[in-house]
Amino acid sequence: MKKFVIACYLFFCCLSLALAQEVKVSDARFCKGDNAAWSAAGFDDSAWPVLSLEKNWDDQGVRITEDYGWYRIHVVIPSVLKNGASGLVLLDLGPIDDADQTWFNGQLVGKTGSMPDDPDGYSSQWSTPRRYIVDAGKVRWDKDNVIAVRVYNGGDPGGFFERPVRIAKPGLSDVVTLSLTGEKDACRMKLRSAMKTSGTLEVCISEPVVGDVSGKLEEKAPVVQKVKLSPGKETVLSWPVPEQGRIKVTYRDDRFDGMLSARYAAPYILTPPAPATPRYNGPLVFGVRPGSPVIFRLAFSGEKPMVYDVEGLPEGVVLNPSKGVLSGSVAEKGDYPLVLVARNAHGEARQAFTLKVGDQIALTPPMGWNSWNCWGLSVSQEKVMASAAALINRGLADYGYAYINVDDAWEAEERAADGSIVCNEKFPDMKGLGDWLHGNGLKLGIYSSPGDRTCGGYLGTLDHEKQDAETWNSWGVDYLKYDWCGYSKVFRAQSDKSTASYVRPYLKMQEYLRQQPRDIFYSLCQYGMADVWTWGHAVDANSWRTTGDITDTWKSLYNIGFQRQTELYPYAGPGHWNDPDMLVVGKVGWSDHLRDSRLTPDEQYTHITLWSLLAANMLIGCDIAQIDDFTFNLLCNNEVNAVNQDILGRQAHRDVNEDGMQIWSRPLADGGTAIGIFNLNDDDVPVNLAGALAKIGLTGLSTVRDLWRQQDIPVDAVYTIPTHGVRFIKVK
Numbered sequence: 001m002k003k004f005v006i007a008c009y010l011f012f013c014c015l016s017l018a019l020a021q022e023v024k025v026s027d028a029r030f031c032k033g034d035n036a037a038w039s040a041a042g043f044d045d046s047a048w049p050v051l052s053l054e055k056n057w058d059d060q061g062v063r064i065t066e067d068y069g070w071y072r073i074h075v076v077i078p079s080v081l082k083n084g085a086s087g088l089v090l091l092d093l094g095p096i097d098d099a100d101q102t103w104f105n106g107q108l109v110g111k112t113g114s115m116p117d118d119p120d121g122y123s124s125q126w127s128t129p130r131r132y133i134v135d136a137g138k139v140r141w142d143k144d145n146v147i148a149v150r151v152y153n154g155g156d157p158g159g160f161f162e163r164p165v166r167i168a169k170p171g172l173s174d175v176v177t178l179s180l181t182g183e184k185d186a187c188r189m190k191l192r193s194a195m196k197t198s199g200t201l202e203v204c205i206s207e208p209v210v211g212d213v214s215g216k217l218e219e220k221a222p223v224v225q226k227v228k229l230s231p232g233k234e235t236v237l238s239w240p241v242p243e244q245g246r247i248k249v250t251y252r253d254d255r256f257d258g259m260l261s262a263r264y265a266a267p268y269i270l271t272p273p274a275p276a277t278p279r280y281n282g283p284l285v286f287g288v289r290p291g292s293p294v295i296f297r298l299a300f301s302g303e304k305p306m307v308y309d310v311e312g313l314p315e316g317v318v319l320n321p322s323k324g325v326l327s328g329s330v331a332e333k334g335d336y337p338l339v340l341v342a343r344n345a346h347g348e349a350r351q352a353f354t355l356k357v358g359d360q361i362a363l364t365p366p367m368g369w370n371s372w373n374c375w376g377l378s379v380s381q382e383k384v385m386a387s388a389a390a391l392i393n394r395g396l397a398d399y400g401y402a403y404i405n406v407d408d409a410w411e412a413e414e415r416a417a418d419g420s421i422v423c424n425e426k427f428p429d430m431k432g433l434g435d436w437l438h439g440n441g442l443k444l445g446i447y448s449s450p451g452d453r454t455c456g457g458y459l460g461t462l463d464h465e466k467q468d469a470e471t472w473n474s475w476g477v478d479y480l481k482y483d484w485c486g487y488s489k490v491f492r493a494q495s496d497k498s499t500a501s502y503v504r505p506y507l508k509m510q511e512y513l514r515q516q517p518r519d520i521f522y523s524l525c526q527y528g529m530a531d532v533w534t535w536g537h538a539v540d541a542n543s544w545r546t547t548g549d550i551t552d553t554w555k556s557l558y559n560i561g562f563q564r565q566t567e568l569y570p571y572a573g574p575g576h577w578n579d580p581d582m583l584v585v586g587k588v589g590w591s592d593h594l595r596d597s598r599l600t601p602d603e604q605y606t607h608i609t610l611w612s613l614l615a616a617n618m619l620i621g622c623d624i625a626q627i628d629d630f631t632f633n634l635l636c637n638n639e640v641n642a643v644n645q646d647i648l649g650r651q652a653h654r655d656v657n658e659d660g661m662q663i664w665s666r667p668l669a670d671g672g673t674a675i676g677i678f679n680l681n682d683d684d685v686p687v688n689l690a691g692a693l694a695k696i697g698l699t700g701l702s703t704v705r706d707l708w709r710q711q712d713i714p715v716d717a718v719y720t721i722p723t724h725g726v727r728f729i730k731v732k
């Protein structure tokens, strides 16, 4: 019994010591405005009111927009935090909306985001947690210390908002940061430390075995090396990475427990180059309503110049033989069988095709580009034109990409005197843009909201539905993305919360769109509320977003792609598609600052494969003018895209979900089946292909088509599916 009491006593002593490893502070003195003197440790802030650090200042009756506010956080730091190897203290401030500079006892210790007066101007970092390190020698142990935080707020809301501020002993990842970046086939590591320390680096390179088609990577013997780190000095090392190779770097510190690790995978191209002879890569069918303009560009790859011909054209439709662009209109409903022909110096290609003049458009999912995932609210007509021109010059239009969609931020601050919507100064000539696109067989898309405001805070369509539909028609708009956003205000104010009240704004716009003398693809964007897939057809929508916004992380792709689409396959079909949001490959950024997608190369193969299987809208989200070979290979594989554009229009079903492996399959119009075998695990997994196919009832096959590699591969073999990667095959 005595032993038990002593054990309990020791346990609680250890626990309270452990608890004393940090101090939390929930409020601070606060003042609006900006004054350099407020950073000083001795400044008398006793007259300043107290604000909570767990709620933004707007929720506490303070409003500051495009201006500054200062917090002064007082904290007694117990000397128990002094013990330990590092001699450093961590200020864990949490996220701050939008940019900050922070002083500890009068000394500047950190800055995140930037202010309008900074050389590059203002940039928000509202969601980034601030973790600043201070030297333990600067702490006044067991006495009052002051953390002064200067905050700039670009727009509502502002300030600290998430959680109490924490002062603690830093961990390894607070002191040392390790990053890996790659360009082409080389990988660069940067190691930084906030203190003098040392440790061991372990570098593992994996590469494919020459001549082995299984996809297995062989891990070379790790290279181990000692490193010495000191503050302000960066350790930079780089290694060549073999094609399709990967590199893993691990750092273990001599003073801190734990380890840091990072991986880099080199992009690798699977799609074989297109032949120089003409090859058709587009959809096999095109739907247009009687009397509506036919806008269609023949999608042939191959060396240019090319001359085009179309056999069987109905009256009213003409072909531009040097551009391969169809225009005109057809009065009579009916299926018109055509033969699309292209010739160049190397030969000729012919493709049977159906022009379907009837009530239904979007007979295959839309393919094109949208400005949001790259430019966000910084979109301009010039940037849109750059992507549109590159769609043609870089050859993406030869694979069926046709829509050029302007997302939010084209709208002026106010409507014209007659109530009509107008473009802001970034879009000097929207009609001119439409005319240029149509002349090249491409189509113009636009964005608005049924509310008074869009998500980006621009003018919405509320109470101007008819007028806006007419204006868009006059500009030549062929696609409308109609985003709920500001409509939530209207919705909140009404007592009716039934499905009908979700349908209402979309039904209203549908009526006016259909009154226009052109086909306008109707894209609903309301994130899947009220099971939109069950009533999207009823408002004649051509697609509906099924989830919130995608971003370029595995978490987002996994959640949207693998968790949220499984039950939706019954609702897709020609004319009506589930939309899991736009593509996040290539250079994205949602702002003026673009960067490479943060998805690994294998995650990007998975993304495009899954979107093809899901018969999803294929809207490229990167700047096409800056497209690289790897991204082109992802977007322009004719066999992969043929699955997305298959005229049966059946969305894939998830057949197997076990041990982190998923098999999705979709039947195709030619009687074949497209199958994706996905590895969602964090390690590579060897898969016996015959065994995997048997799980979905496919036996007795000797070869199948590997769609990415465009190669027949034996079934009786083991293939390594990389972590977060896929084998995409077709069975005839």
Ligand code: GLA
Binding pocket: 372, 407, 408, 447, 454, 455, 456, 483, 525, 548, 549
């Ligand atoms: C919402 C949509 C996005 C984009 C933005 C524009 O977030 O879901 O796709 O259109 O609005 O503000």
